[in-house]
Amino acid sequence: MIENLDLGMVNWARAQFALTAMYHWLFVPLTLGISWIIAFFHTIYVRTGSEEWKRLTKFWMKLFGINFAIGVATGIIMEFEFGTNWSNYSWMVGDIFGAPLAIEGIVAFFLEATFFAVMFFGWNRVSKGFHLFATWMVAAGSNLSAVWILVANAWMQYPVGQAFNPDTARFEMQNFFEVAFSPYAVNKFTHATSSSMMLGAFFVISISSWYLLRGRHVLMAKRSIVVAACLGLVASIFTIFNGDESAYEIAQVQPMKLAAFEGLYEGQTNAGLVAFGVINRDKKVYDTQPAFHGFNIHIPGLLSLMANRSFNSFVPGMKDLVYGNAEHDVLGAVQKMELGRKAVASLDAYRQAKKAGDAAAAEVQLAAFDEHKEFLGYGYLNKPEEAVPPVALSFNAFHVMVFLGTLFPLIFIGYLYFSYKGTLERKKWLLGLGTITYILGMIASQAGWIVAEVGRQPWSIQGLLPVTIARTNLTSGTVQTTFFLFLVLFTLLLIAEISIMVKQINIGPEEN
Amino acid sequence: MTEQNPPRPWLVTRIYRFYRDGFRQMTVGRTLWKIIFIKLFIMFAVLKFFFFPDFLATQFTTDAQRADYVIEQLTQSAPGSVQPSKEKTHD
Numbered sequence: 044m045i046e047n048l049d050l051g052m053v054n055w056a057r058a059q060f061a062l063t064a065m066y067h068w069l070f071v072p073l074t075l076g077i078s079w080i081i082a083f084f085h086t087i088y089v090r091t092g093s094e095e096w097k098r099l100t101k102f103w104m105k106l107f108g109i110n111f112a113i114g115v116a117t118g119i120i121m122e123f124e125f126g127t128n129w130s131n132y133s134w135m136v137g138d139i140f141g142a143p144l145a146i147e148g149i150v151a152f153f154l155e156a157t158f159f160a161v162m163f164f165g166w167n168r169v170s171k172g173f174h175l176f177a178t179w180m181v182a183a184g185s186n187l188s189a190v191w192i193l194v195a196n197a198w199m200q201y202p203v204g205q206a207f208n209p210d211t212a213r214f215e216m217q218n219f220f221e222v223a224f225s226p227y228a229v230n231k232f233t234h235a236t237s238s239s240m241m242l243g244a245f246f247v248i249s250i251s252s253w254y255l256l257r258g259r260h261v262l263m264a265k266r267s268i269v270v271a272a273c274l275g276l277v278a279s280i281f282t283i284f285n286g287d288e289s290a291y292e293i294a295q296v297q298p299m300k301l302a303a304f305e306g307l308y309e310g311q312t313n314a315g316l317v318a319f320g321v322i323n324r325d326k327k328v329y330d331t332q333p334a335f336h337g338f339n340i341h342i343p344g345l346l347s348l349m350a351n352r353s354f355n356s357f358v359p360g361m362k363d364l365v366y367g368n369a370e371h372d373v374l375g376a377v378q379k380m381e382l383g384r385k386a387v388a389s390l391d392a393y394r395q396a397k398k399a400g401d402a403a404a405a406e407v408q409l410a411a412f413d414e415h416k417e418f419l420g421y422g423y424l425n426k427p428e429e430a431v432p433p434v435a436l437s438f439n440a441f442h443v444m445v446f447l448g449t450l451f452p453l454i455f456i457g458y459l460y461f462s463y464k465g466t467l468e469r470k471k472w473l474l475g476l477g478t479i480t481y482i483l484g485m486i487a488s489q490a491g492w493i494v495a496e497v498g499r500q501p502w503s504i505q506g507l508l509p510v511t512i513a514r515t516n517l518t519s520g521t522v523q524t525t526f527f528l529f530l531v532l533f534t535l536l537l538i539a540e541i542s543i544m545v546k547q548i549n550i551g552p553e554e555n
Numbered sequence: 556m557t558e559q560n561p562p563r564p565w566l567v568t569r570i571y572r573f574y575r576d577g578f579r580q581m582t583v584g585r586t587l588w589k590i591i592f593i594k595l596f597i598m599f600a601v602l603k604f605f606f607f608p609d610f611l612a613t614q615f616t617t618d619a620q621r622a623d624y625v626i627e628q629l630t631q632s633a634p635g636s637v638q639p640s641k642e643k644t645h646d
Contacts, residue, residue, distance in 0.1 A: 108584070117594075119598060123602065127610055160577060164574070164576070210622070213622070425634045512628065512632055517610070524606070
């Protein structure tokens with residue numbers, strides 16, 4: 044795979060960011076998800092006073108602590124990368140991201156640092172009520188700290204509440220609430236946190252199933268499964284609904300991304316959703332090759348329904364979005380590039396006029412820039428086809444995520460049904476499947492980020508800043524070195540996590 | 556004669572003892588703290604220091620210079636006229 048990479052700095056920087064983000068995301072969703080499940084376990088213990096529930100809560104808390112400790116600060120590396128590899132971007136978005144990330148730092152530090160210690164050290168040393176409160180606060184604090192980074196990411200996909208200042212070259216926040224509560228941000232947060240809760244439930248189910256298959260810690264495993272499956276089922280259904288809402292939002296603000304998810308080259312009315320298909324990796328937006336190899340199944344009208352809430356609506360394809368479609372009033376990248384070029388030219392003329400001290404000319408150029416600034420990013424594309432993201436990767440990641448996301452509620456229902464019937468221990472096939480559900484959940488979670496980030500290429504900020512302009516003007520040598528350094532560092536951390544975790548799982552909950 | 560309870564320690568003392576005893580009783584936690592410190596050392600003392608200078612902070616001394624540089628990047632990077640392609644453009 045490495046041999047196929049373009050060795051240019053931009054691609055190495057992208058690969059490095061993808062590597063660090065994906066490793067970071069191995070730890071984060073488990074922290075977000077299992078913290079809620081532990082809060083429920085702890086609540087049951089406090090309400091029942093049962094020592095078995097206390098033992099169970101302490102066991103899962105210990106595994107949570109291992110994951111938290113190994114994963115903590117792995118995201119900081121992404122901030123290093125912003126300053127070094129993506130300095131133009133970093134400069135331009137500083138005003139937008141400063142406030143959310145500062146809030147994240149404060150919330151994360153005070154909530155997590157304060158209550159984390161109480162949660163772990165508080166057994167028999169603080170009141171039961173305060174101890175339980177601390178556990179809930181850790182869950183709330185972890186998830187709240189994720190809000191702001193997701194708001195920042197959502198803004199890159201849907202840059203609202205901002206204005207570009209041509210004197211400072213910065214996007215400046217005009218309306219905090221528009222940024223924080225944009226529908227894109229709300230959907231992203233609910234989708235990320237509910238899917239993380241589902242992942243946390245799978246973590247509990249995987250380990251508990253393993254115990255049941257070996258006949259160890261049977262009561263604890265069965266109790267853990269029931270609570271985790273209940274929460275996981277609710278979370279998985281919620282994830283499907285807010286995933287659908289996310290797709291609707293994407294159709295409105297990033298139609299190219301949606302078209303790439305579905306391998307939709309030609310726009311269609313009553314467009315179908317691909318239920319099965321092997322995407323043709325060699326197809327280009329301008330050629331006449333088929334989009335799919337051989338047999339494929341489309342569910343008629345479902346893509347139109349998802350995109351526009353109407354079976355008979357038109358969903359633009361990649362060709363429409365590249366070359367335009369006057370009949371359906373779709374402006375193509377070709378037309379947007381012309382407008383973007385005007386924005387760039389006006390920006391340059393404004394800069395020259397300011398330098399020359401010609402205030403009148405500067406004002407004229409600024410007005411011209413304002414007229415076309417929403418297309419600024421298109422001014423930097425070399426060819427309109429560059430507006431198309433990598434289709435095969437977007438398509439495959441999207442369909443893996445959707446397939447697994449549809450399967451997950453059925454697994455939770457299976458666990459709940461056989462738990463209710465009292466026959467779960469005899470269902471070896473389900474327990475066998477259960478042991479790998481955490482891996483399946485992680486694949487879906489990682490695929491979700493591939494969908495979000497690969498699907499928005501070539502943009503750093505949708506329509507305003509392509510990755511080629513967001514980068515620092517460096518050679519690729521340094522980025523390659525740190526890419527492999529990170530690969531080694533993160534792999535070592537992952538090995539440490541897995542080995543410590545496996546050791547503790549083998550030991551199991553404390554007997555006394 | 557009634558036995559008197561010892562006076563309750565100050566809040567700060569109780570918090571100090573809470574953390575002290577908590578850290579003393581850690582088992583897996585000790586290993587995890589070691590990993591955290593090693594990780595933070597590698598990140599900040601090695602990676603950040605040697606490999607990740609803040610480009611604009613190190614190359615320029617004022618925000619005005621940084622803004623000028625980025626504006627120049629934005630205005631000098633646009634290609635020429637728009638040509639829809641009939642050839643391979645990306646994978």
